[in-house]
Amino acid sequence: MSVRPTHDQVLALAPDKAAAAAALPIAVPRAWSAAGCDDGAVWGQYIAAAAEPYNVAVDLSDDVGGPAYRCNCPSRKIPCKHVLALLLLQAGGGVAPGRRLSFAAEWLQRRSSAAREGNSAAADHTVATHDGGERAEAGDKALGGGARSPRQPLPGLDPARQKRQLERFERRRVGLQELDRWLADRVRAGLAAAELSDVATWDRVAARLVDAQCGGLANRVKRVATKVGQHHRWHEDVLEEMALLHALAVSAQRTSSLPGDLADGVHAATGLTAAKDDVLAGVPTTARWIVAGQSRTREDRITVQRTWLATFGPGGPGPTNGAGDARAVTWAMVLAFGVFGNELVTEHSVGTAFEADVHWYPGGIALRALVGRTYSEPVPTASGPRASTVAEGLRACGWSLANEPWLERYPMCIRATPAPLGNGCWSLADGTGSVAVAAPFPRIAEIVSVSGGLPVSVMGEWSADGFLPLTLFAGGQVIAL
């Protein structure tokens, strides 16, 4: 096929809609280096956001079997978004004829010499085996190193790997059943039983969950332990958390019967997060993102940092808020992890804004995300995300919680006045009502002083404990709390 494929033909090659949609924004000359073509092939280097550029080549010379592809990106999709983007670029006349780059020349040479031996299928096979060797060295993530053709089925799973996967699945199943049994035993014996106030009880359960590779649930169990005896109504908090753990343990064993998004949400909550590269291969939301706030928590020896990005209007895939309001704010949560005691590098500083692609993790609601390609340098901004009323903010939280009941925190930016509740506790109030500030919050004095008793824009996280203020936007200043 020496004729270059048209735009529609290229899109028809896409393995799914997401790959096609992800290819469109990167089918621009500035994303490519040394792209070139000749009668039989097209090649180029995709300038990735990080690390080395990806070497992409397509062999168009096979009229019968269709094109064969090569890209060393980690995506498992065939063809990947880079191959599609390169073909789209060529379809649009954006690739000039040129001399083959060395990696493309070498690959095409290998393909043609194998084909000369009279076995076209063997050509692919030979190359795949060759690159497969590299893959084995570099681990799973380098799966994209090989030559890939849609005609050739994916090589079957390595039996040893398959066995490992089955064992892992079985371990998880047993771990989840054990957790559920343990929860039921506690309810049978009563929450007033002394063993619940012993941290070691919870630690043992968490350790079993870690063994069962349910890290997400293990962390959650440890957080429940901190709620025991915290105040006189702690039984309510603990029962609520135990009930949600039960819901997660049951649903994690039945994900195949759940709707796709919900199943993804259950996987994420139990500790099976999507691979970064798969997330980056998804459809991004390109917008101007404001870094609205940052919070940190410590889990064991790990510091977890949440950076809240906000943009105006609906942005993420699927539902993002209940109102469906074009003025609503779309939130994205970017996580960073660091070993406790080490300085956590802050990639995005609060009070700045930048244009970027944000890719969403799968789940019941679009919230956790990764920043992909950035289109502008971060610039300071004094205006925060559009502030809502307290009632609107809580409605958006509630709507997200209805979609993902195990959600632990949700962002809100409200314009409200601090008002005392007594006993050193405070709330933020407006005409629509009030939300209690999570106590103890030692920096309430700063909010009171900045507000001067008048409404002020506060960004923070809602959780079952109350609202945790993170950033103040007042008088053209951004104050990180």
Place this chain on the structure above:
Amino acid sequence: MTDVARQLAESAGNEWSILVNTAVLGTDRRPLPAPAAGWESLPMSDDPALELLNRAAAVATARRAGTQAAPPPLPIEPAPPDPRPVSPPIAADLLDRMLRGAHDILLPEWMALCSVAGHQPPPHLTPTLLLRGRRNPAFDTVARALIGARAGWLADALPELGLRAAPQLPPPGTESFLPPARPPNSAAAVTAIVEVFLDRSATWAAAGHLRLAVAAVDPTWLPALRLELSRAPFHATTERSRIDLLGLAETRLAMIISFQTATHRSRPPQG
């Protein structure tokens, strides 16, 4: 809240208290009451403990997702209006660092510059200034004079801070919280500072006096001092002092420039 929402919230609340009461005692000791209409679990479990968890998961989710804004409590009185502009962001940032202990020898000068410029201190740092004043009456007098009427308002609004409504009078004989006196000859002071680095006597033990000298010199000599300090030869015994004094000189210069720029901007154009 609509009537339907209110009824639903009430029914969820009742169902929740039944579940909590049963869970506290344990289903072995207390039989699980039948669910109210609309709160049945699907599918029902034969095991009362699992049935309780099923029902609790549904009720807890409904309660969490249905969180409503609480009625607003009584608001605080608004602060008395302050027509003065807020001190510039760079100056505010430097004050924040000084209050955290970085080059806090410059605090009296910051207050004096802010007062001369006719600015109000950054509101988010006002509580910290007042809290610092609790242990330092001389500082409290200056800080409250700078903060103005908002100090008393904040003391009223936040009784938990334990702030006095009126400034605490410093005991007789207490030194005023003022910037260090200018030396009669700043040029000579700068030369002296540089020389101690040349003869390697600027050790960390001497840094206190040197800091005071840097905080006192006439500001017009600060650029020269900064240049000389950045050129001073390296020596292991003096390097720590050199870095410290260089940082101090730079902070002081940035502080003075930020107030000068803000004052210049706020002044109406001449002619």
